[in-house]
Amino acid sequence: MLLEIVSPEGHLFKGEVTAVTVPGVDGEFQLLNQHANIVSVLAAGTVKIAVNNLNAATEYSPKFTRNDKEQKLFLAIQSGTLEMKDNKIIILVD
Template identity: 35%
Template sequence: MKLTIITPDKPIFDGEVTSVTVPGSAGSFEVLENHAPIVSTLEDGKVIIRTGKSEEIISIIGGVVEVIHNNVTVLAEGIVER
C-alpha cells in the first residue's frame, strides 16, 4: 500500500507501508491493505507509519486523509518538527 503525506510547504513521506494509523476527527483509525475507500478530516495528532517491522511517528496539525485503491494520501496543514 502506498502512503503519501504532504503539507502546503513540502512533501513529508512517500513510500510503501503495511499500515498507517491516523487521528480522525471521530477518533484514530488504522488503514490496512484493501481498505474501503474513505475521505476523513483529521485532528492534530500522531500518524503512525508501519513498514514491516519498523514504525515511524509523525505529528501532524489537522488535515484530510483519502484512501482509494491502496493509495493513502494525507494532506496535513502542518507537522510538529521534532
C-alpha cells in the first residue's frame, strides 16, 4: 500500500509500506494492506511504519528514526489526521 505523510513544511514520506501504526485519539491502531476506508484524528505519539526494505523507501525526511533490524521507521507527531482509501494512506501532521 502507498503511504504519504505531509506536514506544513512539505512531504515527509512517500513510498510503499507493509503496515502503519498510528496514535489515534482513542488508542493506537494499525493499518494493513486492503484495510477498510477510514478517516481518523491522530493524537500526540509515534507513527510506526513497516517496510519490506528500508533502503528502498522512496523518500523520507531526516525527522524519522529508523530500526534497521525490524525494517521500521518512526516519526513523533503532536497531532494529525489520517485518511485511507483505495489502499492509499495520507497522513497530515503538525
